[in-house]
Amino acid sequence: AQSVTQLGSHVSVSEGALVLLRCNYSSSVPPYLFWYVQYPNQGLQLLLKYTSAATLVKGINGFEAEFKKSETSFHLTKPSAHMSDAAEYFCAAPRMDSSYKLIFGSGTRLLVRP
Amino acid sequence: SQTIHQWPATLVQPVGSPLSLECTVEGTSNPNLYWYRQAAGRGLQLLFYSVGIGQISSEVPQNLSASRPQDRQFILSSKKLLLSDSGFYLCAWSVSPVTEAFFGQGTRLTVV
Numbered sequence: 226a227q228s229v230t231q232l233g234s235h236v237s238v239s240e241g242a243l244v245l246l247r248c249n250y251s252s253s254v255p256p257y258l259f260w261y262v263q264y265p266n267q268g269l270q271l272l273l274k275y276t277s278a279a280t281l282v283k284g285i286n287g288f289e290a291e292f293k294k295s296e297t298s299f300h301l302t303k304p305s306a307h308m309s310d311a312a313e314y315f316c317a318a319p320r321m322d323s324s325y326k327l328i329f330g331s332g333t334r335l336l337v338r339p
Numbered sequence: 340s341q342t343i344h345q346w347p348a349t350l351v352q353p354v355g356s357p358l359s360l361e362c363t364v365e366g367t368s369n370p371n372l373y374w375y376r377q378a379a380g381r382g383l384q385l386l387f388y389s390v391g392i393g394q395i396s397s398e399v400p401q402n403l404s405a406s407r408p409q410d411r412q413f414i415l416s417s418k419k420l421l422l423s424d425s426g427f428y429l430c431a432w433s434v435s436p437v438t439e440a441f442f443g444q445g446t447r448l449t450v451v
Binding site for chain 1: 345381382383385388398427429431433436437438439440441442443444445447
């Protein structure tokens, strides 16, 4: 069955350090991949999406993600973390069958230390 | 531009009471609509999705039901709430099942 796996339920970085949040997908290559951000008590906001037009995707707030087919990965990065980046991040992909579903990873909570 | 409205933002209800959460989408027609739930510290669980008026699919057996009385209105209901129904409920819409979903601001439901 298709799945989306996020390694690390919590990631802690210092302010100004590189942010790397990991996402791997299984099964066939999906046509789209997404990263969402969720701040406390808010809905999910789309950060960026991969649409097969380019393997390196730039999103909002300085985030970017690179699609690597050979590694079945779509990791999210940001060169320099800000305190305001502290939130939960979800990777998602459409399920490749007739269901109307996005499959979400279990989420990674990013903590930014001053 | 499209917007999604979800209310109320917070709700405290006693066990056994009914529930009605409403979600509306503006600026698009015939959206796919979804209800998700997040339990504390956990990921998203898809509860219901709808591809059109009156068409509801349930993902998991539960104490909840959903209805879509109008094209851009999606309602989550329960006749009698359980303690286990507590959680953060999110409504979302998408143009198609493989494209991105856009989420409402969520409703924090606490059943006491």
